[in-house]
Amino acid sequence: MKVMKEYSYLVVCLPRGMPRDAARRILTDHAEYGQWELARMRLNADGSREATLRRQIIRPGRNPAALRPPAAGFWPGPGHR
Numbered sequence: 001m002k003v004m005k006e007y008s009y010l011v012v013c014l015p016r017g018m019p020r021d022a023a024r025r026i027l028t029d030h031a032e033y034g035q036w037e038l039a040r041m042r043l044n045a046d047g048s049r050e051a052t053l054r055r056q057i058i059r060p061g062r063n064p065a066a067l068r069p070p071a072a073g074f075w076p077g078p079g080h081r
Contacts, residue, residue, distance in 0.1 A: 006056070008054065010053045012053060013050055014026070014048060018049075023049060027053070031053075037053065038051060038052075039052045
């Protein structure tokens, strides 16, 4: 069975008068520092842009060995460093 990837989404609204270079710089900063990727760019009728960004949600896997209690004699006593 294949596990599907889960994503979190962020919608960034860019106003009509914003230059394309400024919009690109904002989206590049989100990509570099927030690990976001562009999922969709939408141009509205009024000239504003709506960018939908996504990033993968990484959840730790379940490790059955980690859920088991340690074997007897594994932990050192209270005076041990």
